[in-house]
Amino acid sequence: MxxxxxxxxxxxxxxxxxxxxxxxxxxxxxRFIERPYCEITGAPFDHDRGEGLVSPEAIARPPAYGKARAAVFYDGVARKIAQGLKYSDRADLAEMMAAWMVRAGRDVIDDSDVIIAVPLHRRRLFSRHYNQSAELARAVARLSGKRFLPAGLHRVRATERQVGLGLRARQDNVRGAFRTPETQKARLFGVRILLVDDVLTTGATVEAATRALKRGGAGEVNVLTFARVARSGEETLYA
Known part of the structure; x- marks a missing residue:
């Protein structure tokens, strides 16, 4: 071979x-993301502001999730890898990407009971053949020994691509797009969840997914992504 x-x-x-x-x-x-960063959003600081410091943005607008972590900045080679997994059928990259995620997100992994991926709508899943976030979540679960629940969250509404949309438009686009299946609510009640996605841009998608999980009875929800943009709202190809 x-x-x-x-x-x-x-x-x-x-x-x-x-x-x-x-x-x-x-x-x-x-460019791997290392401390110092906001302990809530994981957004990097330009200089060390002290251990456990929270960004002004997180204080002014606390996110629905507890903490967010990402392995790398979404640029250069990391951007090419993320797009290869998502658009070029390079599912083989998920294991390497997940290893970086486990290293970066050890604290949120340890604080979780189960792992759930941000789902695709069935129409988009049919066109892409697989959900890149689910491939990452499955690999993270395997490397960390945590349980992966592939049916823990559904995308019940097809959304438009987020490219070119501002924060408010992105939030409107994904509002009501996710739902916890009735058959999963008893299993998720009070459970600490690690929500996995590929790229964090403004956080609108993971916020909407987090709210859906909490409406379904989940306990704390933390977020782990492979990459994040260097600045909130920076343009990407990701929804």
Whole structure:
């Protein structure tokens, strides 16, 4: 199989020692998110403001979720990897991406009982063949030993793409788009949930999903994504 499908760098395509890996040059270009950052939203600070500090945005507009964490900034090689998983049928990348997520989100993983992915609407799922967030959630669950609930949340309304929309428009777009199935409510009642998505932009999608889970009886909901944009509202291809 290695003769037919030799391992190549997920970033630039040169030969590497393993599949779904990065060469040294691409690895050095990835911007991993490290402290200091807001303990609630995970938004990085430009300088160290002290342990446990919360951003003014999180104080003024507390999110529905408890904490959010992300592994990398959504740019360069990391952006290419995220788009490869989402649009190019590169499901093989999920394991590598999930390993980075587990490293970045150990605190929210430890505080969770089960893992749930942000779902796709069935029409979009049919066109893409799989849900990239579910692939990440499944891999995170496998690496962390947590339970993955693939049916814990449904997307009951097809939404428009979020590209070009401001925060308020994004919020309106996903309002009422998610619902906890009646058959899952007893299983989720009071449970601490880790909600997994691929990219965090403004947070509108994970906020809507969090509210749906809490209406369904879930306890605390934390968020873990592979990447986040450097600035809130920065344009991406992601819904």
């Amino acid at each position: 290695r003769l037919v499908y030799p391992p190549i760098c997920a970033g630039c395509g040169i030969m590497t020692g393993d599949h779904a890996a990065l060469c040294a040059v691409c690895w050095q270009s990835v």
